[in-house]
Amino acid sequence: MALHHDLLEQAAHLASREPRRPRQASLRRAVSSAYYAVFHLLSAEGAKRLSPPQRLLRAQVGRAFAHREMHEVCRQFAAGSLSATTAALLSTPLEYELRYVARVFVELQNARHAAGYDLSANFDRFTVFQELGAARRAFDA
Amino acid sequence: MTDLALRAPTVADRQLVQEIIDRYETRRPAGVRRVDFTTFGEDWTGAPAVYIDLIVDKSVKPTMDKARELNDFIKLIHDDIIDSKFEFWPYSRTFTE
Numbered sequence: 001m002a003l004h005h006d007l008l009e010q011a012a013h014l015a016s017r018e019p020r021r022p023r024q025a026s027l028r029r030a031v032s033s034a035y036y037a038v039f040h041l042l043s044a045e046g047a048k049r050l051s052p053p054q055r056l057l058r059a060q061v062g063r064a065f066a067h068r069e070m071h072e073v074c075r076q077f078a079a080g081s082l083s084a085t086t087a088a089l090l091s092t093p094l095e096y097e098l099r100y101v102a103r104v105f106v107e108l109q110n111a112r113h114a115a116g117y118d119l120s121a122n123f124d125r126f127t128v129f130q131e132l133g134a135a136r137r138a139f140d141a
Numbered sequence: 142m143t144d145l146a147l148r149a150p151t152v153a154d155r156q157l158v159q160e161i162i163d164r165y166e167t168r169r170p171a172g173v174r175r176v177d178f179t180t181f182g183e184d185w186t187g188a189p190a191v192y193i194d195l196i197v198d199k200s201v202k203p204t205m206d207k208a209r210e211l212n213d214f215i216k217l218i219h220d221d222i223i224d225s226k227f228e229f230w231p232y233s234r235t236f237t238e
Contacts, residue, residue: 072186081226113185124203129208
């Protein structure tokens with residue numbers, strides 16, 4: 001199974017661990033895994049479209065995807081307002097599903113940052129299930 | 142790097158968000174006590190952000206189905222905010238009380 005599928009499965013596992021009193025560590029890592037699942041999904045799909053079919057080259061292209069830059073591009077996609085540089089890369093109109101995936105990416109990335117570094121935030125299962133659900137929907141889009 | 146400069150929210154900014162939240166008041170899923178937006182600030186990249194809080198009754202059991210329902214609801218609000226070309230990007234958080 002591809003890495004992004006494994007990460008999504010891991011997120012679901014962590015989100016449902018400790019059914020009665022979930023640990024913050026499990027919930028936070030679930031959010032993180034859900035984010036990385038979508039990150040690697042987009043990286044893999046992007047590399048597939050941008051690189052020659054050789055596996056090694058594709059992996060190298062995949063490694064070029066950076067979190068902050070993806071955040072900026074995804075914000076543009078989600079808002080449906082592309083910069084001239086980004087628009088020049090597209091040959092077809094923005095599809096609704098792609099805008100939705102971009103929106104999920106932006107939201108998950110911010111949640112992952114809070115999950116990783118904001119110790120004042122308290123994660124509950126609702127929030128984590130919502131992030132997981134959004135990630136799953138991005139996979140299906 | 143993001144070129145979005147952080148500025149203080151104006152009364153008009155707050156009104157716009159409140160109007161959008163109010164627009165969907167009748168579509169709140171069961172168990173949602175209220176929708177707040179108390180925080181204007183920034184996201185992890187430093188870009189302007191508005192945090193919308195969904196306050197859910199603590200008696201509501203957290204399930205994937207309920208989470209989906211909440212996501213569908215919050216998406217309505219987010220979409221409206223994003224489509225209005227609002228400078229502050231909407232993020233949501235869910236709290237129980």
